[in-house]
Amino acid sequence: MTHQVDPDFLALPLQAVSDAAIQSGLSLGASHVDVRIERIRTGVLHLRDTNPETQTDESVSGVGVRVIVNGAWGFASSPEISTAKAAELAKVAVAMAITSGPLSTEKIALAPEPIYASKTWVSHYEIDPFDVTGEEKIARLADLNAQLLKSEIVSNATAFSMFVKEQKHYADSYGTSTTQQRVRMQTAIEAFHVSDKGFESMRTLAQPAGFGWEWMGNSAWNWDEEIAELPSLLAEKVAAPSIEAGRYDLLIHPSNLWLTIHESIGHATELDRALGYEANYAGTSFATVDNLGKLQYGSSLMNVTGDRLTPHGLSTVGYDDEGVEAQRWDIIKDGVLVGYQLDRRIAARGGRERSNGCAFADSPSHVPIQRMPNVSLQPNPDGPDLAGLIASVEDGIFIKGDNSWSIDMQRYNFQFTGQQFHRIKNGELVGQVKDVAYQATTTDFWRSMKAVGGPSTYVLGGAFNCGKAQPGQIAAVSHGCPAAVFDKVNVLNTVAEAGK
Amino acid sequence: MIAPQELIERITRAADYEDCIVIVESKTQANLRWASSTLTTNGVIAEQSVTVIAFVALPGGMATGSVTRTNIELDEIADVAKAAGMAARAAGVAEDQAPLLTNKEVGDWGAAHIATGPEVFKTFAPHLGEVFQKSQADAIELFGYAEHTHTTTWVGSKGGLRLRHDQPSGRLEMTGKSHDRARSTWEGRATRDFSDVDLAGVDAGIRQRLEWQARTSHLDAGRYQTVAPSGVMADMLAYLLWTSPGRDAADGRSVFAKTGEVGKTRIGETLAKLPINIFSNPSYKGLECNPFNVAAYSSPYGSVFDNGLPQEQWDFVKDGKLNSLLTPRATSEATGIPYGMGGDNVIMTVPGGSGEMESLIASVKNGLLLTTVWYVRMVDPVTSLLTGLTRDGVYQVKDGEVVGAVNNFRWNESPVELLGRISAAGSTEITATREVEDLSRTAAPAVIFEDFNMSTVSQAN
Numbered sequence: 001m002t003h004q005v006d007p008d009f010l011a012l013p014l015q016a017v018s019d020a021a022i023q024s025g026l027s028l029g030a031s032h033v034d035v036r037i038e039r040i041r042t043g044v045l046h047l048r049d050t051n052p053e054t055q056t057d058e059s060v061s062g063v064g065v066r067v068i069v070n071g072a073w074g075f076a077s078s079p080e081i082s083t084a085k086a087a088e089l090a091k092v093a094v095a096m097a098i099t100s101g102p103l104s105t106e107k108i109a110l111a112p113e114p115i116y117a118s119k120t121w122v123s124h125y126e127i128d129p130f131d132v133t134g135e136e137k138i139a140r141l142a143d144l145n146a147q148l149l150k151s152e153i154v155s156n157a158t159a160f161s162m163f164v165k166e167q168k169h170y171a172d173s174y175g176t177s178t179t180q181q182r183v184r185m186q187t188a189i190e191a192f193h194v195s196d197k198g199f200e201s202m203r204t205l206a207q208p209a210g211f212g213w214e215w216m217g218n219s220a221w222n223w224d225e226e227i228a229e230l231p232s233l234l235a236e237k238v239a240a241p242s243i244e245a246g247r248y249d250l251l252i253h254p255s256n257l258w259l260t261i262h263e264s265i266g267h268a269t270e271l272d273r274a275l276g277y278e279a280n281y282a283g284t285s286f287a288t289v290d291n292l293g294k295l296q297y298g299s300s301l302m303n304v305t306g307d308r309l310t311p312h313g314l315s316t317v318g319y320d321d322e323g324v325e326a327q328r329w330d331i332i333k334d335g336v337l338v339g340y341q342l343d344r345r346i347a348a349r350g351g352r353e354r355s356n357g358c359a360f361a362d363s364p365s366h367v368p369i370q371r372m373p374n375v376s377l378q379p380n381p382d383g384p385d386l387a388g389l390i391a392s393v394e395d396g397i398f399i400k401g402d403n404s405w406s407i408d409m410q411r412y413n414f415q416f417t418g419q420q421f422h423r424i425k426n427g428e429l430v431g432q433v434k435d436v437a438y439q440a441t442t443t444d445f446w447r448s449m450k451a452v453g454g455p456s457t458y459v460l461g462g463a464f465n466c467g468k469a470q471p472g473q474i475a476a477v478s479h480g481c482p483a484a485v486f487d488k489v490n491v492l493n494t495v496a497e498a499g500k
Numbered sequence: 501m502i503a504p505q506e507l508i509e510r511i512t513r514a515a516d517y518e519d520c521i522v523i524v525e526s527k528t529q530a531n532l533r534w535a536s537s538t539l540t541t542n543g544v545i546a547e548q549s550v551t552v553i554a555f556v557a558l559p560g561g562m563a564t565g566s567v568t569r570t571n572i573e574l575d576e577i578a579d580v581a582k583a584a585g586m587a588a589r590a591a592g593v594a595e596d597q598a599p600l601l602t603n604k605e606v607g608d609w610g611a612a613h614i615a616t617g618p619e620v621f622k623t624f625a626p627h628l629g630e631v632f633q634k635s636q637a638d639a640i641e642l643f644g645y646a647e648h649t650h651t652t653t654w655v656g657s658k659g660g661l662r663l664r665h666d667q668p669s670g671r672l673e674m675t676g677k678s679h680d681r682a683r684s685t686w687e688g689r690a691t692r693d694f695s696d697v698d699l700a701g702v703d704a705g706i707r708q709r710l711e712w713q714a715r716t717s718h719l720d721a722g723r724y725q726t727v728a729p730s731g732v733m734a735d736m737l738a739y740l741l742w743t744s745p746g747r748d749a750a751d752g753r754s755v756f757a758k759t760g761e762v763g764k765t766r767i768g769e770t771l772a773k774l775p776i777n778i779f780s781n782p783s784y785k786g787l788e789c790n791p792f793n794v795a796a797y798s799s800p801y802g803s804v805f806d807n808g809l810p811q812e813q814w815d816f817v818k819d820g821k822l823n824s825l826l827t828p829r830a831t832s833e834a835t836g837i838p839y840g841m842g843g844d845n846v847i848m849t850v851p852g853g854s855g856e857m858e859s860l861i862a863s864v865k866n867g868l869l870l871t872t873v874w875y876v877r878m879v880d881p882v883t884s885l886l887t888g889l890t891r892d893g894v895y896q897v898k899d900g901e902v903v904g905a906v907n908n909f910r911w912n913e914s915p916v917e918l919l920g921r922i923s924a925a926g927s928t929e930i931t932a933t934r935e936v937e938d939l940s941r942t943a944a945p946a947v948i949f950e951d952f953n954m955s956t957v958s959q960a961n
Contacts, residue, residue, distance in 0.1 A: 046799070048747075052591040054799045057583070058568035062547070075543040079570040080501050092544050099618060103629050105538040105636075134565070134590025156751055194752035196760045198882050201753075277535045280643035280675040280686070283874075286959075365545045406875045406910070408889045410960035413910050415887050417879055437879060437887075439910065439956055470533055470645040470673075471543070472937060490956075497912035497955060498883040 003122045005181045009039055009167040012081055014179065018171035020083035021065045024090035026173055030067035030074075030097070032110065033090060034172040036321060037063050037081060038364040040164065041130060047159040049149060050142040055134070062364035065089040069097035071107030077365045111347035111355045113324045115175045121318025123182040124311050125212035129163035132213045137161065140216050141187070144227050148191045151231035153238065155194040161187040162464060163213070164476070168321070176323035184208065184314055184476055185215040186464050189223075191230050193238050200434070202234040203419050205255040205401045207461040209478065210312040233420060233432075240432040242495055243421065247488040249396030250438060251389055256418045257377070258461025258479035259402045264442040265297075265304055266375040266479065268411035269331050270358075271340035271350050282468045283409030286442070287337055289350065295337040298446025301484075303378040304332035306341055308357055313374040314462045314476035315360075321368035324357035331375065335447075343370040362473040369469050374462075376480035383454035389483055391427040392451055397436060397491065398422040398429065402461075404437070415439040417494065437492040445486060453482035501548070501571050505610060508656035511552055511572070514581040517588070518562065519555040519600050521657040521807050523796055524548065528615040531647040532625070537632040537640075544617055551796040553804050554584035555600065561593040564804055566797055594805070596798050596830040600659055601808040606792055607664030613652040614666065620648040620694050627699045634703070640710065641681070644674040648694060653794055661808045665790045667844070668692045669940045671932055672699075675892065676706035683905075684961055685709035686872055686892035688731055688932030690940060692786075709871065709893050715904035718957075719896065725867035725923075726952035727860050727897065730931035732873050733944040736915040737778060737846050738936035739876065743884050743916075744816060744842070745800035746827035750835040755884035755916050756825060765825060765837060772820035772919040775851050780843035781813040786930050787941040789844035802841065803828035811843045817919070845941035853925035857946035860926055862900040864948065869895040869902060872934035873911075884914045889958055891934070908961065909954035924948040 018035040025033035039061040046054035063086055064077040074097025076089040129137075141159040148157040164184045171177040186208030192201045206221045218224050252260070267285070272278060274285040287295060307328035308317050317326055322344045331339040342352060343359035360371035384391075390398060401419025408414075421436040422429045440448075462478035502510075504524035512520045529545040551568040565587025572580050621628075624646065635642045648670040655663040670691040677684045687702045728736075748754040749765040758764040782791045793809045795802040806828050815823045824840035832839040861869060876888035890908045897903070925945040933939050 044797075048595075051595050053595070054797050055565055055587060055591055056568065056797045057566070057587060058549070059570060060547075060549070061570045072539070073541055075541065076545075077543070078546045079548045096542050096544055096618060099625070100532075100539045100542050103532075103534070103539040103625065103632060105632075106536075106540070134587050138590060138592075156753065192751075192753055194757075194762055196762060198759055199753050199757070201881075276641070276643065276677075276681070277540055279535060279641075279677065279681075279684075280533075280645055280673055283960075284681070365543075365547050367541050367543060369541070404877050404879045404887065406877045406887045406889070408908065408910070408958040408960035409874055409891055412960050413889070413956060413958035415879075415910060415912075415955075435880070441959065470937075471529070471531055471545075471647060492912070492955070494880045494885055494912075495883075497953065498880060498885040498914055499917060499951075499953065 005120060005122060005167065005179055012037065013083065014169040016083050017063060017081055017086045018169065021086035021090045022171065022173050024087035025067045025094060028091060028094040030069050030094055032068040032173055034066050035063065036361065036364055037169040039167045040363065043129065043163045045137055045141060045161045047141050047145055049157055050145050052138055060363055063089060064361065064364040065093045066367055067093045067097055068108050069094055070101055072097045072101040072104040073108055074100065075367045108345055109348040110344040111352060113344065113355065116319060116323060116325065117175055117177055119178045119319060121180045123210050123316060125183040125210065127213040128165065128183060129185060129213040130165060144189050144223060147227045148230060153193050153231050153235040154191045156192040158190045170321060170323055172323055178319040178323060180318055182210065183212050184210050185212065187216060189227065191234050193234055200238045202230060202237055203401060207255065208314060208464050209460060209462065210314055210316060236432045237434055240434045242435045243433040243491060243493050245491060245493045245496060248491050249393050250486045250489045251393050251396055251398040251424065251483060252486065253400040253483050254459035254461055254481045255401050256399045257481045257484060259405050260416055261375060261377055261479045261481055263405060263407040264411055264414055266372045268442065269340050270370055271342055272346045272370045275349065278468065281470050286410045286412055291337055293338060296335055296447065297332050297337045297443060298335045299449045300335045301380060301449055301452045302332055302335045302446055304375060305329065305378060306331050306356065306373040306375050308373045310374045310478060310480065312460065313478040315372060315374045315478060320357040320359040321361050322355065322359040324355045324359065327356050329356050341370055341373060346370050360475055362475055366471060366473050371468065371475045372466060372477045374478040379455045379458045379482035380452040383452050383482065385454055385456045386483055389451060389453050389485055390424060390429060393424040393485060394426060396424045398424055412441050414442065435494045437494050439490045439492055445489065448487040448489065449484050450487050451485035453484060457483040504654050507550060507572060508654060510577050511581055512656060512658040514577050515554060515658055517554050517556040517585050519658045521553040521655065521661065523551040523794060524654045525651060526613040527649060527651045529647060529649040530616055530618045530620055532621060533645045535643045537635050537642045552580055552584040554588040556585055556588040558593055562597040563588040563591055564594045565591050568796060596803040596805055596828055598805040598829040600805060601661060602659035604808055605662045609662045609664050614650055616648050616650040621646065624694050624697060631699055631703050639678060641677045642674060646672045655794060655808055663792050663808055667789060670694055671940060672697050674702050674706060676710055678710050682961060683710050683713040684892060688934060690930055690932045712895055712902055713893060713905040717904060717906055719906040721909060721954045721956050723951040723953055725864055726949045727857065727864060727867065727869045727946065728949055729857055729870065729946050730929050730944040731934055732870050733848060733947050734931050734933045734939065734942040735873050735876060735936055736918065737848060737942065737944060738933060738939045739886055740915050741842060741846060744826045746825035746835060746837040747800045747831045749825055750837060755881065756822060766822050767825065768821060770821050771817060771916060772922060774922055774925065775819045776817055776919060776922065777849045778817040779813055779815045779847055780845050781847065782811050782843050784845055784847055787845040787943060789941055793841055801826050803830060805830065806841065811841065814840055814842045846939065847928065848944040849928045850925035850945055853945050854927045857926055860924055860946055860948055861897055861902065863924060864897045865899060867897050869897050874935055876935055879912065884916045885912060886915060887912050908958040910956045910958050911953055912955045913953050918949055921950040922947045923950050
């Protein structure tokens with residue numbers, strides 16, 4: 001279903017406010033002014049067993065004005081959406097840029113972009129989650145938990161659901177003006193088994209995505225089917241043997257691999273990181289610019305793209321927060337690093353002709369910076385299905401679902417866990433093991449990828465909470481990928497790591 | 501925009517249910533960010549949030565629900581009050597219901613928010629420019645961030661709560677890199693107003709650490725006696741606090757649940773060999789913070805029904821024993837765990853601990869000195885096993901002296917287990933976390949961890 005931008009957002013004085021800021025900024029000597037008027041509504045429900053434990057319904061709105069004066073940035077924001085405040089913000093931003101000038105040796109330039117006047121874009125969703133009553137939402141989550149609690153193995157169940165509607169009007173002094181609306185959903189249900197020996201848990205594999213409340217039906221994701229299977233999977237995990245640490249072939253399901261892609265490819269190929277802009281906080285990257293076109297990032301089976309176009313992608317937009325039209329491009333081709341993620345400033349700094357549209361700010365209070373697009377590992381068009389991949393593994397572990405994640409500040413050394421770890425012997429699943437973590441260096445890991453699943457194994461995964469920048473910003477991002485097999489990866493036993 | 505106090509009066513009058521608490525938070529901030537010794541971004545930010553919490557009597561008890569908006573205009577007041585009431589009815593009778601506090605005043609209710617702005621950097625910014633110039637001359641690149649925030653919180657209710665608190669906070673972070681970025685280190689400072697930030701000291705510290713990295717050698721993974729600065733200890737404290745809800749422990753789903761006895765907790769159990777104390781106290785000198793509870797929503801960490809209750813000293817760990825868990829009143833009644841609410845700061849003290857980190861280094865025969873930890877995440881909630889990286893320089897210590905730098909490591913450790921492996925501590929100092937920026941008011945000593953588990957080598961520098 002194609003929605004329109006909500007009338008009550010369009011009823012705000014979007015053009016008058018952005019015009020006021022732009023005129024004020026230009027009259028005070030700014031060479032560039034951009035304005036964002038935003039309203040972001042976020043709802044959270046958390047149920048413990050069948051009872052609501054946490055409920056929030058938060059809407060953040062305001063205006064952010066960014067200027068360039070004599071090659072230096074200035075930024076100011078306010079929760080007040082009015083022409084007078086917008087003009088005042090431009091004045092504060094100009095003053096900030098003038099103050100910053102003596103401390104700025106880099107003269108800010110922006111890569112050029114065509115002008116897009118009065119464009120509107122709305123993401124693909126059917127049911128606005130904020131049109132669904134609280135009773136209905138709670139009832140759906142409580143029902144899923146109640147199904148789990150019928151099982152003797154399940155001591156407790158928790159349900160977490162988060163739903164976001166993001167509305168954004170952007171305008172700049174070149175003449176671009178865009179108004180966009182996006183909706184996204186995330187739900188996770190977790191079952192716990194508690195006994196006198198301790199506790200164990202298992203969470204659903206459903207991924208967050210750019211859907212509305214229709215996500216909670218059974219058409220886009222079959223919740224009822226997954227919930228029905230969860231108790232037996234949990235029971236098997238509770239009784240499973242602890243993994244013996246060592247090297248194993250890993251067959252990694254998209255519900256786990258998306259996160260490895262996010263950390264070891266997504267962040268590593270942000271050009272602002274590679275240049276050092278995040279060195280104090282999020283970190284840098286081993287994939288420095290001298291490696292472009294040369295670095296053998298992974299095996300020849302590895303093809304990774306960046307895009308802001310994927311239907312239901314969490315990073316999908318019509319235009320980014322600098323007025324750049326959404327695009328798709330190669331990041332890794334046949335295993336070789338060939339591309340980066342860019343915003344207009346970083347594109348100009350890196351000598352690129354055009355930004356590929358990765359600017360994003362998570363609120364009107366924050367400046368747009370380069371954020372991650374949908375970064376996806378492409379399936380092998382002729383690759384095997386899941387059964388074929390399992391059959392190809394002689395001695396390994398099939399990992400499903402994400403859990404713990406961590407990677408170093410140059411994106412070399414990572415460690416991940418998961419929800420389910422199914423042992424594979426001689427091409428067959430022979431039961432779960434537990435206490436598994438896998439640890440590797442990024443390029444060793446991706447170079448060890450020896451089989452990539454076909455299109456039937458492809459799933460769009462992702463997260464709502466990717467962090468970067470100071471002040472801290474979060475962004476939602478999707479990563480599509482097939483299942484894939486990796487050769488002899490270092491597997492740890494987490495109980496042994498704890499010294500137990 | 502309507503003044504916060506007037507907004508609260510109007511919303512509570514419009515609320516046609518049993519009680520209504522309104523929390524208004526006004527925040528102003530100025531920030532500077534830099535990379536390669538040049539400013540990269542800056543900002544002057546103003547934000548406001550208005551949370552309306554409805555308390556609605558239903559058959560069987562009180563329900564609660566809330567809505568939060570940036571701003572509420574006069575013609576929106578009735579709708580917002582109604583929406584909070586609807587959220588409460590949808591949620592049904594609350595599990596955490598408890599009697600609401602009424603008729604209490606704290607702070608200067610009528611005063612306006614005092615905004616911070618770029619003027620807070622009036623002295624700091626020129627000094628920063630000088631440090632940039634000096635670094636460029638010496639082929640050192642500086643990366644960092646300075647932020648100053650004023651937050652005013654008003655909590656008002658239909659039942660007569662009129663509470664107000666003003667909170668200044670700030671932080672400075674500086675990463676220094678040299679020799680084509682092969683060397684890297686970090687300094688962090690917490691501050692309330694930037695008047696006490698010793699930028700020259702930060703610069704000197706960075707230069708000393710970069711010099712220490714002149715001699716670098718490879719060290720294999722393994723278990724090492726490890727000196728952790730106060731900032732590393734503060735990051736570990738954050739993870740201890742996040743696993744401290746009493747409800748989870750009572751359910752058996754926490755490292756603080758008593759194994760073998762479902763429903764019981766480890767309160768009273770000895771966690772540390774040294775008489776370590778971990779607590780929050782709103783009047784701790786230099787870390788003063790909110791003297792009353794504020795909860796915009798209920799969670800295992802707090803309850804909206806406990807809004808306004810006095811925030812006194814909360815002793816999480818006392819004399820090395822687990823003393824209390826985060827437990828709202830209703831959870832306390834349901835589980836038997838004593839009521840306990842942590843405040844907006846966290847402090848660790850070790851009676852008998854004294855001296856600077858240097859005195860701890862002097863006591864190490866063969867071990868490591870960390871600078872910071874990074875990308876810390878929970879691996880196994882059963883043991884509270886965390887994984888993370890060392891960052892900004894790891895140094896080898898031999899016979900009480902730093903002899904050079906070694907590679908970074910991925911580590912796997914439980915902060916609960918680590919409490920039991922602290923063999924020495926310095927004096928408590930106000931410090932800055934590296935990763936957990938939300939924990940902006942912390943004090944801790946530098947400590948020595950025995951047998952710290954460096955799991956693998958990281959190539960990062």
